[in-house]
Structure formats: structure tokens, C-alpha cells
Amino acid sequence: MDTTGALDEALDRIHASGPERLGWLTNHAPMAVEALVRHGQSGTVHRWLDRYRDNLEEMPSRHTPVTGGNWREALGDPARIADWADYFERETAERPWREVLAEWWPRLLPGIAGGATHPVIRTGHAVRTLLTTEETVPRNVELAHALGYWAARHAPLGELRTLAAEPSAAAALDAVAAVPDQSGGIEYRLEQLTAFPGWPPGPGADAAAGPDEARDRLRELVAAATHRYATHGHGEPVMLVHAATAPNAVLRVLPALPRELWPASLGAAWAASAAVTAAYAPAAPAAYTPVRSTPEEIFERAAAHGDDHTIKFTDTALDVGDGIALAAAVRSIELNTPFLS
Structure with a gap:
């Protein structure tokens, strides 16, 4: 590297x-x-x-x-x-x-x-x-x-109820309810959380069938959160990148951990992504424009743009690698304020 x-x-x-x-x-x-x-x-x-x-x-x-x-x-x-x-x-x-x-x-x-x-x-x-x-x-x-x-x-979330189960990570993120008062900082917003949709299907996100399923579900969550930024990033362009970059950080750590820690890692990653989503969800989605640029070209744009969150989100979007993820990366370049001229 x-x-x-x-x-x-x-x-x-x-x-x-x-x-x-x-x-x-x-x-x-x-x-x-x-x-x-x-x-x-x-x-x-x-x-x-x-x-x-x-x-x-x-x-x-x-x-x-x-x-x-x-x-x-x-x-x-x-x-x-x-x-x-x-x-x-x-x-x-x-x-x-x-x-x-x-x-x-x-x-x-x-x-x-x-x-x-x-x-x-x-x-x-x-x-x-x-x-x-x-x-x-x-x-x-x-x-x-x-x-x-x-x-x-270190700051654990409060006790949260589990709502009806959702069939996919994308559906679960769509079902996350916005916190009632989005006027304050993230700590104030997270204090308002009361419940999350049930995901993945089963007893809970930390009770997956095994380590391999936990890893696969985590990949699904990272992709879903990255895709969601393409349509919802305008809600708060800086903070909403963390709905994707936080679970992707957990995914990157899994290979260094004992496999028995992977299911709990999925549960924590879901909680982090859902919490950020709830804290900064916009009132309605917005359309995005598909892109034709290569991943390399998009990262060069992010580097030239210079904003730290944009660089990190584009890095995660390239990990996901599909067309919607690349469009989400471009959306972050468009929404966030450039850092380098």
C-alpha cells in the first residue's frame, strides 16, 4: 500500500x-x-x-x-x-x-x-x-x-426496544424512525432513541447463526447504508456518512478478531448505523444521478475535494463498489464543502 x-x-x-x-x-x-x-x-x-x-x-x-x-x-x-x-x-x-x-x-x-x-x-x-x-x-x-x-x-446507548423484524438491511434502515427533535448535537439526539427495527431476521443482530452469517450480514449493512446516502445524504451530509463508515470499520476489523466475536460485532454495528440514521434522517429522499466515472476517477475527485468525511466515505463506497455506491460517493463530493482548493 x-x-x-x-x-x-x-x-x-x-x-x-x-x-x-x-x-x-x-x-x-x-x-x-x-x-x-x-x-x-x-x-x-x-x-x-x-x-x-x-x-x-x-x-x-x-x-x-x-x-x-x-x-x-x-x-x-x-x-x-x-x-x-x-x-x-x-x-x-x-x-x-x-x-x-x-x-x-x-x-x-x-x-x-x-x-x-x-x-x-x-x-x-x-x-x-x-x-x-x-x-x-x-x-x-x-x-x-x-x-x-x-x-x-465510550458511551453505551440506552435501553432500546426491538420492533418488528425487517427482511433486509435496506428495509431496516428505511424503517428507522427519526428522533423527534433534530435541533441539537448528536449526544442530545441519541438520548431520544427508544427503539430500533428488528434486524437481521431472528432473535437479534447479535444472535446470528454463526460468524460467517454475521460477516455476510455486516457486508449487507455497509452496502445498504452506503446506498442510502445517495438518496438521503442531504439530511446532514457530514454526519450521515457515519451510518456507513462505522459498520464498515467493524467489517474491516473482523479478520483480526476471534470468530466468536463476529456476531456481537454485527449487533453493535447495526446499533451504530441505525442510531446515526435516526439522528439525522431527512424528511424525504431525493433523486440521485448515476455516474459513469471509474472508482479511481471518483477517489481522485474526493482527494482533490479534500473534505475528510468525503474522503472516508468515498473509501467505504469503493469497498462496496457497485454503481449506486459510486453515485453515493459522488453525492458526498457534491454535498460537502471542499477543503482543498
């Missing part, structure tokens, strides 16, 4: 910063640069980072080290972001990263919606790199910072 060293150089630059700015806005740089390098845009990475510099802040102050004995009291405490990053840096330096991931995945999964799903998305990008390229110190550190961000922003 990266023959120039651009990714490691970029990650070294990014790791001097924290995962957020202004106390709640996410640092998207590690995810965007990974996608740029993945799709042959290494030459644009440092220019993109130079422009993104104003969106970076130093790592917050440290408080008390997180340890194997006190981690439960630190879970979900955003004031401990630096403590958590330090903890996972130590863990991934001392043990194989897959072992650390397998231990912490079930602990973190219930809080998948925390940080507006950005921590799990960052984790998905980091794991994809480690699965498909050689391990390096910056790539291991990136996973550590992603997991640390997730632990600090």
Missing part, C-alpha cells in the same frame, strides 16, 4: 496531537491520510496535513495512569484521553496487537456510538493498515491512539 513512507511520516506528525479539538470535534487526520495512501494519493498527504494543521490540538494533559486494576473507572472519561493513549501504547508495545485488540474489543463494543462513532472508524483504518502492510512503530501507535480514544469516549 505504502512504498514511499508517506503514511508513517504522516502518522508521526499526527501523533503529536490529540484525537479532538475544542473539547469534542474529532481529529480526522489519521483516517483521511490512511485512505489517501490506500488509494494511491500518497503525494497529496503532506499538503493535506499542512492545510489541516489548524484543526489539530496538542494531546490533553495527563491525569492518572490507566492500569489493569483501574481501567473500569476510567472507561468513558474523556478527561483521560491521554492516559488511555499511554495505556494502549504500553499494551501494544509489550504484546501482539491482535491479542490486545481481542481483549478490548468486547469491552469497547457496547460504547461504539461514543465520539459520534469516530473512535471505531479510526480503529478500523488502523487495523486495515496492520492487516495489509508491515507492522511499524507509527502504525502500532496509531492503533493504540484509536483504542485509547474509543475507551475515553
Whole structure:
């Protein structure tokens, strides 16, 4: 993927910063640069980072080290972001990263919606790199910072009723009811959730027949959420990309996990996608225009556009790869504000 060293150089630059700015806005740089390098845009990475510099802040102050004995009291405490990053840096330096991931995945999964799903998305990008390229110190550190961000922003959804079962992921997303008051931020919106449609068919999303079915259902969900952006992305062009990129992050992590964790991963991914859909659903769908461009041409457009969410969503759309997904990627380019001139 990266023959120039651009990714490691970029990650070294990014790791001097924290995962957020202004106390709640996410640092998207590690995810965007990974996608740029993945799709042959290494030459644009440092220019993109130079422009993104104003969106970076130093790592917050440290408080008390997180340890194997006190981690439960630190879970979900955003004031401990630096403590958590330090903890996972130590863990991934001392043990194989897959072992650390397998231990912490079930602990973190219930809080998948925390940080507006950005921590799990960052984790998905980091794991994809480690699965498909050689391990390096910056790539291991990136996973550590992603997991640390997730632990600090861990925020389980409230108790939700399960409504009537739907036959497909697309039908289930269509059946998700918008939250009553869409005037506030995502935390306020998620507090209004009361129920989700039942999907996949059966006792629940975390009770699939087995790991392979869970993986296949997860692929179905990613495709359905990506397709839905083509017709519904105008509801909130930035936030609605996460309905697709969050479950795709989970899908990217599956090969690194023990298979027995796959069904629960599907359940969490469905909850995250449905939650974002409910929080930002528009009143009505809109038509989209089919595209004739190649995937490579569309990603080049996204890279030139420069918006971090657009880059990440286009990356997911290319994973899906069909005509509607590519049209959805173009729709994100049209709807979101360009970052690079």
C-alpha cells in the first residue's frame, strides 16, 4: 500500500496531537491520510496535513495512569484521553496487537456510538493498515491512539426496544424512525432513541447463526447504508456518512478478531448505523444521478475535494463498489464543502 513512507511520516506528525479539538470535534487526520495512501494519493498527504494543521490540538494533559486494576473507572472519561493513549501504547508495545485488540474489543463494543462513532472508524483504518502492510512503530501507535480514544469516549446507548423484524438491511434502515427533535448535537439526539427495527431476521443482530452469517450480514449493512446516502445524504451530509463508515470499520476489523466475536460485532454495528440514521434522517429522499466515472476517477475527485468525511466515505463506497455506491460517493463530493482548493 505504502512504498514511499508517506503514511508513517504522516502518522508521526499526527501523533503529536490529540484525537479532538475544542473539547469534542474529532481529529480526522489519521483516517483521511490512511485512505489517501490506500488509494494511491500518497503525494497529496503532506499538503493535506499542512492545510489541516489548524484543526489539530496538542494531546490533553495527563491525569492518572490507566492500569489493569483501574481501567473500569476510567472507561468513558474523556478527561483521560491521554492516559488511555499511554495505556494502549504500553499494551501494544509489550504484546501482539491482535491479542490486545481481542481483549478490548468486547469491552469497547457496547460504547461504539461514543465520539459520534469516530473512535471505531479510526480503529478500523488502523487495523486495515496492520492487516495489509508491515507492522511499524507509527502504525502500532496509531492503533493504540484509536483504542485509547474509543475507551475515553465510550458511551453505551440506552435501553432500546426491538420492533418488528425487517427482511433486509435496506428495509431496516428505511424503517428507522427519526428522533423527534433534530435541533441539537448528536449526544442530545441519541438520548431520544427508544427503539430500533428488528434486524437481521431472528432473535437479534447479535444472535446470528454463526460468524460467517454475521460477516455476510455486516457486508449487507455497509452496502445498504452506503446506498442510502445517495438518496438521503442531504439530511446532514457530514454526519450521515457515519451510518456507513462505522459498520464498515467493524467489517474491516473482523479478520483480526476471534470468530466468536463476529456476531456481537454485527449487533453493535447495526446499533451504530441505525442510531446515526435516526439522528439525522431527512424528511424525504431525493433523486440521485448515476455516474459513469471509474472508482479511481471518483477517489481522485474526493482527494482533490479534500473534505475528510468525503474522503472516508468515498473509501467505504469503493469497498462496496457497485454503481449506486459510486453515485453515493459522488453525492458526498457534491454535498460537502471542499477543503482543498
